[in-house]
């Protein structure tokens with residue numbers, strides 16, 4: 001999908017039809033701080049997009065630029081093909097679910113949800129408003145709760161009211177700022193599923209902000225990984241996982257073992273890194289990464305699931321190009337897979353994940369066991385260390 | 387320790403209790419209780435001078451409380467957008483205005499007004515086309531000056547109360563309203579105003595109570611307009627009568643009622659935002 005997005009035809013109208021949010025060189029500065037720094041991206045209609053990044057990287061600011069609470073210092077924001085320069089927040093076809101819900105404490109649930117409809121001119125009839133609020137409550141599974149006060153509800157219920165209050169207006173884009181952060185783990189899981197189902201049901205473009213990578217990976221069609229106000233990489237979850245542009249993205253999306261050092265050799269397809277211990281490890285470039293120059297800082301990323309474990313009595317030649325000996329420090333049974341932490345003298349602590357059906361998963365090497373481990377050269381990635 | 391406390395409370399409240407008690411005295415003396423009667427209340431209600439003073443007080447209190455509430459709320463809303471040293475200066479001035487003793491406000495207002503009146507009156511005399519100096523309109527102390535002085539003091543009170551309420555309000559509520567298509571005016575009417583209303587009403591009630599009870603400031607700037615406290619002060623010079631006690635009791639009751647309502651409003655107003 002991301003590939004299709006970046007290769008749009010140049011006719012603006014045809015292009016606009018498929019893109020709900022577009023940033024063109026957008027920057028937002030607060031004094032000396034660039035909260036958002038020269039960002040460009042396109043979010044296709046009807047998709048579920050997430051901004052993912054650590055605290056202070058500019059996620060909320062990006063959302064507020066779309067909502068119209070902030071005006072860009074530079075660049076252009078477009079919603080559904082319409083430039084938003086000078087369009088105030090109350091005229092934008094977007095609605096937001098606030099981090100702490102921001103439900104109106106002086107209004108009951110019904111009036112909270114009806115708030116947006118009541119601002120429309122001409123104002124819908126009372127019967128129409130009542131019907132649509134009923135539908136919205138149904139949609140978020142809170143039927144009959146209209147007369148409650150917002151602060152009488154549980155966190156999860158407040159969150160649903162906030163969702164209903166936004167969705168009832170059928171916005172072009174729904175913005176969600178860490179909507180699940182305040183919920184406990186179990187409820188968060190449920191709401192993730194519900195949000196995803198809801199998005200498919202209503203077909204509205206969702207833009208979510210989160211610093212929880214699991215949340216972003218499980219729900220999104222596309223993700224923008226942010227760092228210091230810039231978008232480091234924009235792509236589908238699998239693209240980010242399989243083809244990170246650099247160590248930062250590989251580290252943020254999923255888990256990885258990293259072996260950092262200087263690039264000792266490089267060609268068009270891959271690079272060899274010499275670690276501080278003098279070990280030389282080679283791997284192909286990430287499909288989205290850039291080529292590395294000899295002498296620059298590089299890193300080999302080895303995902304835990306590509307590491308094989310075997311009994312040191314066997315050779316393991318068929319399993320791995322790079323082979324090491326180590327001792328199991330820790331074994332965590334995760335149901336469908338088993339996670340090992342292995343101490344390897346040359347490499348340090350290595351994280352390994354073996355699926356249930358695999359040899360290691362079945363053998364279940366206990367903590368303290370001497371084992372051998374390794375990986376295939378072509379399954380690791382050589383990345384820029386940044 | 388307990389004895390001290392009892393002594394202090396006795397000292398504070400015994401006179402008040404005595405006033406209330408003797409307002410029901412059937413005898414003439416304000417110190418010798420002869421039996422229960424509400425005759426003095428009837429007498430007060432029939433006293434033309436008392437009624438006139440009460441009317442003056444009510445008009446002044448209502449006008450100054452209304453003005454102070456209106457401008458105080460507007461100022462509080464505007465100050466919310468002021469930042470930096472300018473805000474610190476405004477905050478400082480507001481608190482100072484509350485802490486300045488009534489006598490200072492009274493004297494200052496009197497001097498300012500009299501000076502201003504002198505200048506304006508001379509000017510009027512000079513430019514007015516009529517030949518008869520008696521026909522020239524002249525500014526003088528009265529309703530205007532008391533209302534102005536009371537408004538000045540109450541203004542600061544309202545600003546502080548409403549500011550506290552705004553500070554306790556979640557900023558994102560205003561953004562949420564804006565996000566839900568409410569225009570700036572719509573947001574003010576439907577979200578900001580309802581949320582600060584308890585503080586606004588409490589500010590009105592406190593301003594009203596202050597103005598109604600105030601003697602010091604009114605004494606300086608009232609001119610010929612006798613307010614209730616000034617009337618009471620003047621009559622006491624002729625001796626304390628149960629009639630005065632009855633007036634005191636009524637004023638006490640009304641003041642307590644207003645202060646109590648204000649307190650309840652301020653408490654209840656603070657609840658919903660805390661509960662989220």
Ligand SMILES: Nc1ncnc2c1ncn2[C@@H]1O[C@H](COP(=O)(O)OP(=O)(O)OP(=O)(O)O)[C@@H](O)[C@H]1O
Nearest residue numbers: 030033034035054055056057058059060061062211
């Ligand atoms: N109104 C503002 N005034 C000044 N600086 C701001 C303002 N809003 C944001 N910033 C700064 O911009 C940067 C990005 O802030 P932003 O709120 O977008 O981060 P975020 O990614 O949402 O972080 P978090 O995960 O903590 O919510 C931060 O350094 C922040 O201090």
Ligand SMILES: [Mg+2]
Nearest residue numbers: 059060061177
């Ligand atoms: Mg944020």
